[in-house]
Amino acid sequence: MAPKVLVSDKLSETAVQIFRDRGIDVTFDPSIGKDKDKLLSVIGEYDGLAIRSATKVSAKVLEAATNLKVIGRAGIGVDNVEIPAASKKGVIVMNTPFGNSITTAEHAIAMMFAVARQIPEANESTHAGKWEKSRFMGVEVTNKTLGVIGAGNIGSIVIDRAHGLKMKVIAYDPFLSEERADQLGVRKVELDELLGKSDFITFHVPLTDKTRNILSRENIAKLKKGVRIVNCARGGLVDEEALAEALKGGRVAGAALDVFAEEPATESPLFNLPNVVVTPHLGAATTEAQENVALQVAEQMSDYLLSGAVTNALNMPSVTAEEAKVMTPWIKLAGHLGAFVGQMTDEPITAINILYNGAVAEMNTAALNAAAMAGVMRATNPDVNMVSAPVMAKDRGIDLATTTQSQTGVFEAYIKLTVVTEQRERSIAGTVFSDGKPRFIQIKGINIDAEVGEHMLYTTNEDRAGIIGALGQTMGENDVNIANFTLGRSTRGKDAIALLYLDEQPPETVLEKLKETGLFKAIRPLRFEVAE
Structure with missing residues (x-):
């Protein structure tokens, strides 16, 4: 049976014809995008939904979309799609990031x-x-x-x-x-x-x-x-x-x-x-641009529905169905490693070096590279995805180097990511445990064992008494709950780090109180995209 696609916004007839030519059963009705009730009543019939900005794809719409597999946005902005809800439903969200x-x-x-x-x-x-x-x-x-x-x-x-x-x-x-x-x-x-x-x-x-x-x-x-x-x-x-x-x-x-x-x-x-x-936000308002993104989204959606190929997906890696089960937690880990160094690095990055050790070295490292780069670059551009990140990195002259090696050390597999700037190198390593959850295992060459949470706080200091007390007391006095607390040090009396997994982002006033103690060399709040 041919896949069914609903085009609920104004796409060109040429774009609609692409679906037909590829053997897809397409319904072209731009009025539906402005009619929430009608969209809710019909969305369950379709495998794909092609939109511009008028159609609002809410969690309620996604709940009713019992057969939906892919949403294609003709354009870059996806503010009108609740991506977390789409991910939870297993619906891929695609855009066309370079058409405008x-x-x-x-x-x-x-x-x-x-x-x-x-x-x-x-x-x-x-x-x-x-x-x-x-x-x-x-x-x-x-x-x-x-x-x-x-x-x-x-x-x-x-x-x-x-x-x-x-x-x-x-x-x-x-x-x-x-x-x-x-x-x-x-x-x-x-x-x-x-x-x-x-x-x-x-x-x-x-x-x-x-x-x-x-x-x-x-x-x-x-x-x-x-x-x-x-x-x-x-x-x-x-x-x-x-x-x-x-x-x-x-x-x-x-x-x-x-x-x-x-x-x-x-x-x-x-x-x-x-x-x-x-002018009234006309940057993308040309006949050519509107046509380009419409044609692109039709091709991308058709490719996915007919062959499973994923292009310009915002919420899923470009991997085959066979790879997905094994690779998903490692892709999450690569993204977290990238997000850590991206949020920690303020100066221009000249290179990203990634080491794959053990079993992970045999996986689809291209997808892992993309996930890591997206994590790095999302610190300054939240619109970056796994497809656009390598292109953007290349445009900025960032060199990517990868190394694979057989298992060494106590872990069956791990990833180590290093970013290089003109001033320094910054590295972090992580692995995936048997429970499928990513863990940070080394920062700045210091061994740790840290669970990754949405809200985290990273500090560096000289190894000395009072650090745990200062962190715990300051968080407690300001009603910031610590879910997990990880410490590490190079050698006694030398460099030490702390990584706190918090229930919420600490307010600026809390960070100022920590700075006032004079105990810390660096204090950095971090945020990670962690699926519920």
Whole structure:
């Protein structure tokens, strides 16, 4: 019997035809995506669901989806899908992470020109029957310095286009290596230098805790006078109120924004200011981009339903059905190891080295590599998955090296992951016990035995009395419950570490109290994606 797919959002007829040509029974009804009750009543009939952003795939919908095997999102964002609920039901969630890259990069360039030459204002004035030629004095982009914040997939396309416009390009990206910067033809700089030297600044980073408000009031004060700001990436990267004040005060000559902290943006301190260009999140809004992602999602879903091949899955590794039973806990472990070093590392990573020892060396190490890299890079980009992580790592010039070896030591198998930066190397090792649960067994060369939890706290200190007491007392006084407490040390009186598995993330006030004790060299809260 042919698999059945429901297309509940607007996909092109060409994309729908791909399903038909592959022998899939497809229902194309875009009205269903806006009708929750109708979706609930029919979803149980289908093996696949193809969507854009209108269809909301809630836990309730997934509960009713008794036959559903795959959800395909034409585009990158999957905020409208409850992925944990999908994972629990065994439903694969796919997206198309790179289909909008050129379109978004081109929109950034278009916005740069629009604000450089005041095109929207001049257009409005001319339509009104005025001829204010002397009012609209623009600036050339040739020989100007473009500061690119984020040199990944979209940022690298913008850099290429900027070279064609004869601009000087500098870039800030914590993951950008010197080698990759050379390949892109940009000078890699720190954020403060970029802020102070750029004539134009464009953002191409995701919104994370580290990038939120990256153009803060404090950083706006560091900008070169007369700079023009372009943001076609994510709302929340820019302090809109502070930017409005800088525009009024003359430090910033113009701004062009396609994204806002709150969307739909019906009001903003930036609205109606002179030489501010705004568009309603049009970065991916071209015929070509919408067609590309629609065709991609149709091909990916068809491949999975007909052959089991998994591409661009957000919640499952690209492994065969035969491998899945054995590999799943090891894939989780690889992701946890990557997440640990990713959250611990603030400087650009130049290389990731992975050692597979014992039985794990005989497994599908390509999938394990992808899981580890996704863990590393998810610290700065939560949208990374096992498919996109290797591509993004390559774009940033991060070298991957793997080694396999026969069993050595007391464990039947283990994985050791090391990240290399220009300043240091940081390593962690782990294994999977007979209960199928991943464990950390070594950090910084210090042997431990630590269960992995969603919320953890890592500390380093000199081996001395009082550490356990300080940690336990501070957590207890602040009602932070410790589920598991692991200690390790190199030798007596030397380096020591502690890894606490907590019931919830410790508040900043608790971390400050630990710092005030003067006992710790480093205190770092960590978070891991642990299935319930």
